[in-house]
Amino acid sequence: MKPLSMPFLSMRNRRKASCLFVLFLFSFLYSCEQIDDIFDEPPKDSQGSATQESATVVYDWYKFIARIQLHTNPQPVTLLNNRNFAYIGVGLYEAVRPGIKGAVSLSTKLYLMPAMPKPDSHRDYLWGAAANAALASMFKQLLVGLSEADIARIDSMENAYNNRFRLSTSDAVISRSQTYGRAVATAIYNWSTTDNFNLSSQGYELPQGPGAWVPNPPGFANPVGPFLKNSRPFLAYSLTATTPPLPFPYSEDESSQFYEAAKEVYDISKTLTDEQKAIARWWADGGGTGVGIPLPGHLLSIVTGILESRNAKLGRAAEIYAKTGIAMRDGHYIVFRDKYLYNLLQPVIYIRRHIDPTWLSYLPSPPYPEYPSGKSGYYSPVMQVLIQEFGDIPVTDNAYAWRGDEPRHYGSISELNQEVAMSRVYGGIHYKFTMDTTREIGRELGNYIANIELTPQ
Template sequence: MKHIFICIAVLLSSDGIIAKVTSLSDSNIYRSAQFVHDWNAKMTDIIMEDGFSPAVIAKHYAYANIAAYTAAQPGFAQMYRPLTGQINLYTNPPFPDTSLMYDWRLCAIAAYRTIVNKVLYRSQYSDSMYKAQVEAIEEEYEEVKNGDDIVSRSIKHGESVAKYTIAWFKDDGHIKNQGRPRYNFPRGKGYWMPTPPEFADPLDPWFKTMRPLVLDSARQFKPLPPVTYDETPNSPFYDQVMQVYITSKNIDAEQKEIAAFWDCNPIKAWHQGHFVFNTRQISPGGHWMSLAKVGCDYKQVNMMEAIEAYTLVGISLFDAFISCWAEKYSSHSIRPVTYINKFIDSTWEPYLQTPPFPEHTSGHSTISAASAEILTRLFGEFSYQDSTEVRFGLPVRSFTNYHAAAWEASVSRIYGGIHFRRGCDEGNRLGKEIGGYIWDKLNLRKPRE
């Protein structure tokens, strides 16, 4: 049985008293980031079952980690600054009682659980994990004076921060968007229209109105416009269509593997005659949250460093989706399959299933580059193996750095037949700019390394 012996100190900073913290003889208790990794992995598992859209999934990752960061940060105030005032309208979350003692692991765990219970449908899938985590920590306090009080107080603090976060994000625009009427997308030459095989309505057309976390507005970063629509052979638009078409006709085994590896379609529809069924995959954001863990493992980070990594990636995913969706539902650009089926080859099918929203810019390109920029600035450049898609029957892929992975994710959309080159290139460029802006704007470390 592990026993904890405690001495107490009150930290001071230029801002005054920060928080009462514990100096433990067993200093390893915050060195492990396993609880943090477990919660982000569990969210990914539940999200795949729930079937949210890619953009909404990013929102869930961001909010859960913002709450966990805020709940645990006072215990690491010598190294980390609060998010208060750094995220739009996140101004006054609960602060722990500076005269009392907390276990910051429990604060974070309770925050994760409370947010998960609020935003995910099958949140009960996390109940057993939560119970096991709390019981393991409770055991450490069995012979500590007032140990039960420390445990209950820590859980209460995490829950109170999460409840504040829930009240804060009630006004983010999501509830209002859920109540909007059916989206009336523009019709005409060059505009997006529903695509096979589902011919579904446009997905998340109002996500562009969501409140950003760090960006000033959804249109703060603007891409070059899509290539001007033109049905004339040898025109620039026709040429980019032919690039997709010819690539698909000559796609090799490596390109197929790349396309499948980065497909990340949360709900993939399969049609066999009149029978239709869906399969679930990890989302684009879920894939990059998995790559955040790769960096954490490489650097052997502690608990707070892991929360920092997931928080930064979650925020970058969310704001990058808002920015990208603002462009998608401004230009309403046509998808390759629509043009090719009408003017080039009526029987052609892309290798990947076309998602139900406009083409320009590529969402995966945007969020991948944003995440890669954050992770590169946080962990530096290093080679790694990505096993995220092994659970879906795909092989491990190797990358020299995060931006190489983001570039491959971008070009995969051309191999898959679902995006044009400019949409991918501009998404990649803007994503990197967004990630850099978020990194520069959020000042979490004291001082930043």
């Protein structure tokens, strides 16, 4: 029997066939929509690729900018430079954070940090290109004293890396990544302009009384940073973190513990060995164009060296630069707020008044109160972050290879941190009790920062 053609189907069967056709068409279109959705989504690993991408671009940038600052004239102001590199570390993390699976923005962790730009979650990004653009932009926006030639070198460095990326990545992805990195850089810069950072001493009146700091010889410079306490730290924690009082009261009595502490600095200065002098000079930094590394270049060189030795990938490196940057900034915030709280005179003033009127410290004493220590105030929390992240591992510091100095080797990060502290005693800048106390408050701050959870454990 021949099958019936469509015209001869019953009305009921024709309705049934039409319904089946509509259902088939709907199913077909729905399936196509689902397929389109799959292809519109980025590959599963593209939003987590920063954990696999090389961090070489970041390491090269930090080394590159250190060379530029080495020859900047005049040299960058230490406290301002530390603050700027702290913002740069945070911005670097934000520029690659979407490429770290499950990572959260630091805007959810830091004090009064605004929300950061978001990438298009349906597009591919090369996070190294985003970091490249963000760093180039932040260096130009945040670092002071850059010449036109410096700016041109920064642009050339950025272009060189983009050309390298183009060997394996499309122009569209690189352009998209650049746009995102620069958007983050601008957001970070705009946030930085609201932190009330002020190094001026205009309007500041020196407190009077026994043991009070006064401008010290040989320069008798005006105080630096008395109003930093009014600036915004990165952490709400830092608003209430405090330096404990001096372990014993100020005294001019020759039998007192304070006199003994000052006499210890004096006695050490009279018998400094060549090695102790070398240690004091190694950690002095700065000192003029082409003489020493402007701070925090030396510290960042150590951070970079440890990251490279551990073969840290882009996401991991960005997190460490962010956390060590936070440690630098808030370490100085706490220290300088409390320097002007305790307002303790430096050894050079006390010793000239009560022990030897002709004495000068081996290194020039900086223009601010003695307690707690600025140097240990930002080295110690950074070192503690590194210990928490990598363990108390051996470290080689090769920061001064460019001037022909042999590298210094340490059995642990703790050993390096101890030498940093003692370098200021050898230099005649600090009492030993100050270094001990400052290392402890730095350790507590570093532990707090290291425990900030940014990625799934």
